[in-house]
Amino acid sequence: MGDAQKNVLLKVEDLSIGFSQYVKGTQKRIIRPIANMHVEIGEGEIVAVVGASGSGKSLLAHAVLGILPGNAICSGTILYRGEALTEERKKRLRGSEISFIPQSVNYLDPLMRVGRQVQIGLDRKTAKKKQKELFAQYGLQERDGRLFPFELSGGMLRRVLFATSVREGVKLVIADEPTPGIHPQALSEILRQLKQFAIDGAGVMLITHDIVSALEIADRVAVLRDGTTVEISDAAAFNGSGELLQSEYTRRLWRALPQNDFDLEWKERGVGEAWL
Numbered sequence: 001m002g003d004a005q006k007n008v009l010l011k012v013e014d015l016s017i018g019f020s021q022y023v024k025g026t027q028k029r030i031i032r033p034i035a036n037m038h039v040e041i042g043e044g045e046i047v048a049v050v051g052a053s054g055s056g057k058s059l060l061a062h063a064v065l066g067i068l069p070g071n072a073i074c075s076g077t078i079l080y081r082g083e084a085l086t087e088e089r090k091k092r093l094r095g096s097e098i099s100f101i102p103q104s105v106n107y108l109d110p111l112m113r114v115g116r117q118v119q120i121g122l123d124r125k126t127a128k129k130k131q132k133e134l135f136a137q138y139g140l141q142e143r144d145g146r147l148f149p150f151e152l153s154g155g156m157l158r159r160v161l162f163a164t165s166v167r168e169g170v171k172l173v174i175a176d177e178p179t180p181g182i183h184p185q186a187l188s189e190i191l192r193q194l195k196q197f198a199i200d201g202a203g204v205m206l207i208t209h210d211i212v213s214a215l216e217i218a219d220r221v222a223v224l225r226d227g228t229t230v231e232i233s234d235a236a237a238f239n240g241s242g243e244l245l246q247s248e249y250t251r252r253l254w255r256a257l258p259q260n261d262f263d264l265e266w267k268e269r270g271v272g273e274a275w276l
C-alpha cells in the first residue's frame, strides 16, 4: 500500500497455531506449524501471500475465518475493522462480509447442483439471473448449472468456487489458491474480479504460488516461510534482481523464478519449482 491514509481492515499479529497430536497412540505432543506470523490488509488493498507448500498460508486463512480444525490451539491478535475478530464474529461475517475461496473444491456441497450453490447468499429475486451472469463470466455453460460437483472438471469446479465469492457487500476476500489449473482467459477474469473487489473498497488476501500473476494486481506481498512472516514488501520491490527486497530468502526465491535468470545454482536445486 505505502499509503498510510488507507484504513487498516485486517490486522493479524503474533499469530501462533499449534495442534495437539497423539504419537504412538497414547503420548500427546503439540506441534506448532505457525509462530509469530503477522500480516495487515488495508481497505481497497490486495496483499498476495506467498510461500512454499507447508509454509502456513492456508492455516493463516483458516485462522482468520474461524475454520481451524477442532484440535488447533490458536493464539495472537486478529483485528478486523479495529475490533477483535472473535470466533462468534468470524462466524457471523463468514460468507457475507468476509468472503472465502477455499483451496480445495471439496468445500462444495457434493449433493447440491452447482448452479444452486452459486445462488446461495445472492438476493433471492435476482439470484438466478446473477448466477447465470457469473457462469457466463467464468466461461461456464448455462447447462453446467444443473450438474453436481462430481460431473465437473477440476478447473470448472474452481470457477464455480470463485463465482460463489462474488457477492455484494463483501469487505474482505480471502482467496486460497484460486487459480491453479485454470485456463488463461478464466485466470485473467479472476484477477480482474479480485481487482474489482479492491476498487470497490474491499481488502483482498490472495494466497498463491503464482507470484507472477499475483504481481499483476497485488499492492503488497507477504512472504511466509516455515510458519512465520519473512517479509512484507511493496509489489514494486519484486523487480529486477530484487535489490529492494528485504530478506535474502525472498531475493533468492524471486531470482529462482523461471522467468528470472539470476540464480542458476538455486534453480538447479529445484528451488524455483518448489516455490511455484
Ligand SMILES: Nc1ncnc2c1ncn2[C@@H]1O[C@H](COP(=O)(O)OP(=O)(O)OP(=O)(O)O)[C@@H](O)[C@H]1O
Pocket (backbone or CB within 6 Å): 019, 033, 051, 052, 053, 054, 055, 056, 057, 058, 059, 060, 069, 103
Ligand atoms: N490439521 C493439522 N494438523 C497438524 N498439522 C497441520 C494441520 N493442518 C496443517 N498442518 C501443518 O501446518 C503446516 C502449514 O500448513 P498449510 O496448509 O497452512 O500450508 P500451505 O502454505 O497452505 O501449503 P500449500 O501451499 O501446500 O497449500 C504444514 O506443515 C502442515 O503439515
Ligand code: NI
Pocket (backbone or CB within 6 Å): 057, 058, 059, 103, 176
Ligand atoms: Ni494451502
